[in-house]
Amino acid sequence: MAIMQPTYLPWSGYFGLMQSVDVFVLLDSVQFARRSWQQRNQIKTANGAQWLSVPVQSKGKRDQLICEVELDKSSGFAATHRRSIEMSYAKTPYFRQYADTLLPLLDNSSPLLADMTIALILQLKAQLGIETRVMRASELDGSGAKADLLASLCRQISATAYVSPPGSKGYLDESDAFEQIGVPVQYFEFKHPQYPQPFGEFLPYMSIIDMLFNCGERSSALIQGASEVLQ
Template structure:
C-alpha cells in the first residue's frame, strides 16, 4: 500500500498542510497548475499584537494571466528581509524563537533568485526535517501529465505507484471518484478536524496562521498539537 497526495505549494503553510504531508508516503507538489492571485501560493499570515497579518511574496503577474505556479517568478529580493524582520519583531519573545530561527533565517538570507515554487519547496523541506516528517516530496513535472482534472491526478498517483489517493476535502466539489475506481486506486478524503490550542502570543487564539507560529511557540513539541506527526 502506498498513499499519495497531490497539492499545490503554499508559502510557509499552516499546520494542516504538514499533517497532510505526514499522512502519506509521497507528496507531489502540483505546481504545474495555474497561479492564482490573492491565494496561499505566495502569502500566509502570522500573529501580531494587532491580530493576524499577511506576509506576501511579491511575484511577477503583469501580462501573465495564465502562467503556472512553476513559472511564477518573484518580483525582487527585498521582501525576504522585510519578512524576516516581521517574524523577528513578532516572535522574538516566543520560547523557541532562537532554535527555529537557526533553520528559518538562512532560508530568507539565501533565497536569491529562486522562483516561487522553488522557494516554497525549500521551506516545506526544511520544516519537514525539523518535524521529522519522512514523506518523499516530488514535483508533478517528474511525471507525465494527462488532460482532465481527475484523470491527471489519478495518472500521477498511478505513475508514483500509489494505491491510495488522499485528497483535501475541498476537492469533493470537482473530483470524479469513478475515475479513481476505474484505475484501481482508492480515493480517501483527508479531514483536518478540530485542532487543540497551544501557548500562543498576542491575544485570542488563531489556528489559521503559518506553521511558524506553532514552531516558534512550541519547538519540536509542535507535534503534540498536530495529528499525523506524533
C-alpha cells in the same frame, strides 16, 4: 499518497496531510492563482493576524504555471517578512531554534517562487521530523485536469490510495478517474489544536511557524493528534 499545491509557509493542517501519507506530491504544474495561498500566509502579531504576501513578476505574464512564476525581488520582501516574523516571534520559546535555518531561505538564490516556497516546505518538513517522500509534479508526466490529473500522477507512481483534502470532494465525487485506475480515495480531516500563543486569544490557521516557534518539538505530536484519514 497526497497531492497539494506548494504554498508559502503553509499552515499546520498542510503538514498533517503530509505526515499522514508515504508520498506527497507538490502540484507545481498547474496554473498559478494570484493572491492565493501559493504566495501568502498569515502570522499572529500584537495587532492580530497579518498577511505576509510574496510579490511576483506580473507585467506581461498571464496563465503561468506555478513552477514558472518569478519572484519580484526588487520589492525587498525577504527583509520585510523576516522583520515582521522577528517582531512577532523573537520572544517565543523556540524562535531561535528554528529561525536560524528557516529564515535565510527567504533569500533563495533562484528567481522562481516555487523554488523558494518548496525550499521552505522541505525545511519545515525536516524541522517537524516528517519522513514522507516529497516529489514535484513538474518533474513527473501527469496529464489532464482536476481529478484526471491527480489520478494520472497516482498511476505514475503506483499509489495504492489517494488521500485528499476535503475541499476537493466535490469534483472528485463527480469523476470516475480513480475508479478507472483502481485507486481508492480517502479524505483527510484536521481538527485544529490549540496551543500557547502570545498576544491574547488563540488564533487558528496561522502559518506553521506560529506553532513551531511556540511549541518546538511538541508540534509534530500536536499535528499528528489533530489528523485523521477517513476510510
